[in-house]
Amino acid sequence: MKCTICKHGETVDGFTTITLEKNGATIVFQQVPALVCDNCGEKYVKGEVTSAILQKSREIVASGVKVDIRDYQLNVA
Numbered sequence: 001m002k003c004t005i006c007k008h009g010e011t012v013d014g015f016t017t018i019t020l021e022k023n024g025a026t027i028v029f030q031q032v033p034a035l036v037c038d039n040c041g042e043k044y045v046k047g048e049v050t051s052a053i054l055q056k057s058r059e060i061v062a063s064g065v066k067v068d069i070r071d072y073q074l075n076v077a
Contacts, residue, residue, distance in 0.1 A: 001035060001044075009039025016043040018053060018072075025061045028069040029053055 003009040014036035018029045032053070035044040045053075053072070060068050 003037035005042040006040040009037035011035035029072045032072040
């Protein structure tokens, strides 16, 4: 896919880190699958991955955790 930010690069399979903050909690997901622009580095995460991360984040926050760092592929998928 052509990058919508730089308009020059093509996206390739890669990974990114996503940090979410809500109600005083900070949740970090590492090794999240993404499409990464080979020119500018912009990252695009698919909708189903985003949905899984948001659902898991709600569960983490509801459990009372204030800081959580996890590998996406081991704990979310």
